[in-house]
Amino acid sequence: MVSDELSAKVSVTAYATNFAPLWLFVNMSPLLTSAYSPDTFRQQGHALVDLLADFLNNAQSGEQPPLHYREPDDELAFWQHDFEQPANPDPTAVWKNLLTHSIQLHNPRFMGHQVSAPLPVSALTSALTSLLNNGQAVYEMGMAGNALERVLTRWLSERLGLGPEAGGLMTSGGTLANLTALLTARALKAPTDVWAEGSTDRLAIMVSEEAHYCVDRAARIMGLGSAGIIKVPTNERFQLRTNLLEPYLKQAQADGLTVFAVIGSACSTSTGSYDNLTAIADFCEQHNLWFHADGAHGGVAALSDTYRPLVRGIERADSVVVDFHKMMMMPALVTAVLYRRDADAFRTFQQKAQYLWADANSPDWFNSGKRAFECTKLMMSAKVYTALKTYGEALFTEHVEAQYGLARAFAGHITEQPDFEVAVSPESNIVCFRYIGAGIAADRVSALNSAIRQAMLTGGPFYLVQTNLRGQTWLRVSIMNPLTTLDHLKELLDAVRKLGQFIQPI
Template sequence: MQKLESTSILNHVYDTQKFRKTGHELIDTLANYLEDVTTNKDQPVIPYTNPEEELEYWKQDFASNSDISDVFKNIINRSIHVHHPRNMGHQVAVPAPISALTGLISDLLSNGTGVYEMGIASNAIEKIITDFVSKKIGFTSNASGFLTSGGTLANLTALLASRKTKAPNDVWNNGTNEKLAILVSEEAHYCIDRAARIMGLGDEGIIKVPVNEYYKIDIKELEHSFSLAQSKGLHVIAVIGCACSTATGSYDNLKELANFATKHDIWFHVDGAHGAAVVFSNQYKHLINGIEHADSVAIDFHKMLMTPALNTALLFKNADDAYSTFAQKAQYLWESQNTREWYNSGKRTFECTKFMMSIKVYSILKTYGTEVFEENVDHLYKMARVFAKMLEDRTDFELFMTPEANIVNFRYIQSENGDLNTLNSNIRKRLLESGKFYIVQTTINDNLYLRTTLMNPLTTEQDLLELLEEINIIALTSH
């Protein structure tokens, strides 16, 4: 760690010439990194080390006199490379470089957007972005939304809005002894379960509805689950639709869920963190038919929409619902406590000091046009279908199900002892250690599957073929 004279430290911190020099060096480093990682297939996707080794490395670095330029390079070299075409693991965006540059502006200006004067440009841009997405969903001009830090916060906020609107009393101000509940697919993302527990619903209040053979929420089971909840004295406030589920990429039937919600006068929320990005695609938008009837929708820009994490839109069909959830006084922030201004986003979100996330999305759309999201989604979904066909055409692999999204589950099935779970787990481990490809695994019906999420527009059919060949080699040397 470099030492400076105490009297000169602050002068060094804000030295613009030093900033200019370091910044130029960093941009060159990042550009060289992008060029290498996107074109050199021999570059490892992930430089895997065990956690204790990695911790020890950074302890030593922290105690050393390493230059900050070297630190930047080491962070890059010792991290997973999401821009690598053979990174096919988690649902993480491959950020557009222009959006990353906009992030530098956000970090340097550090404009929290909770109060208008602290985020003048970003609050206005946020309204443009959320209005744009609301229109794509099919909401009217009465809709309103905001950006927040991830799908977990977005889904929690939506469920709090459902409680505010559909609970039999004012929980926000008066608390409650009422037993509240939500209905959700058993395949829903874990953050829905977590949000419900944060709200105090407990095990009984999280009603996980069985799925059908396509891993969509079973509409026939909804009525049974609802009636059973009522018989237990539970007050159901919401039903959540998955667009799409995390493990299999299955889209719930949103039209049927909307009808069900209307029939029982409960809130209808769509967790579209990953798959609602098809709202931008003419080819795949049919997968979310009915989303326009939702009371609220969450969409992550940091999944298929090329934006660095975290960056999530939460849209409400009725603008009043966006404001009423967190109605409270904060005299030092707002002149008026009860008015509803789009430009004071702190009245509607958990965050007060929220970074300028809207400008990252705005920069992509301004640079490449509104078609860029459609082209990206279409390509990723097409590649999933190409990969599924490859798997179907081979006898040494088993495709779990034809993908609706860009998530493909499969496993290697040529095993001498029949223990496919152990075999595929070992394959995944060997792939991780080699760094040649990055994929993950999931367990469905007690069977372990290899899981790919095709997020990178630079991934080619050849990359997918070579993944299967690499798995074949590993499997044959594992016997």
């Protein structure tokens, strides 16, 4: 009788002979060997770092516009043509094209969206974590990442004043973070166990009309519908009118809705205004509602003695989200979901996955898949941890104070210009303003500023965006780059003025 071991050898030999090249069972192919070569990686890595260092040097000089705009069809045609060319073992050309066809966030003339100019050391750490490719749903697949996440969420919870029982998790961006927190709120405050039993209850949340659109999106994903998103009007500073919470709640109840959460903005997206979080906390405690603070952009003010009063009351929130990729200079996406009671996080998702966890119901912090949407979650904590260990917490504090202070200085300069106006005195690093010229009809101001923004996008020396505030168009800057100075902002105002004077007579 042929032994089992010999039979297995004969079977493999037969398969190799009849169905595949023998080298598949002896060694990797020459192509795969080259692709995984440490020496090739070393060579390509040095070339890439040199390219990126030159890119940073050119971008930070601010000598060129942060964006060389191309129409969408032209951009697609460029990459389609490039894609059709033969493969090249040297990726340098691809990298150069990516750099020249992308917006430069490190350019001090970039003043558009709320996206950070990432710390170079965090970008290098991203390369490390990409090569490791350690997921975090299961502890043994992400030992370091899960531990670092625990350390960092506790550190940030402490800085926010959430208390000794606080903790949380990290996830991919503010949209998932807000959805995760609201799912937790629903699990703990809804009349029925929606996760297990479904629900016929008409559930609702209350939120500022100026809240980020992702809160609206999260509510719709949860099945609340338009009626379940109760948008409370804002005051002249675009802050939620907390005096309206009581009548709006009573009206919702009269309409047959069950409100389970109230969201406070810290800060709002369009204007950077902070809601009165203390008043919202009082209201939620009075009515046994979940208090969620969307601090994706501005929660980091808690790290500054100067600006901490802006987030007074956030320590009473049941849940808070903070984006590290906004005011904490991390590459996207890195967001913390924090809970005043860390145990609440385990109520969000309750399902069996025997191949992942021996006990799906045990509240262990080290299997992050139990509390987050992602299963194969990026090792995002390493980027934040490396920055903290390299530069210390003071780096984040100084960045917040510099950008918030610069926004105030810029707004002060604008108010001295008779042909400009500010929408609202800034509380954060976001400034909304517009060109009003001399003798321009009020009904033309919005169209003029929209035209100015479009002209700046396609051929101007700066990058800024626009927003709509109560039916009017305003130009908007988010001062995110540590290298942006008041002189750059004054130059921006001059460029807007010149465009306004050129466009206005038409």
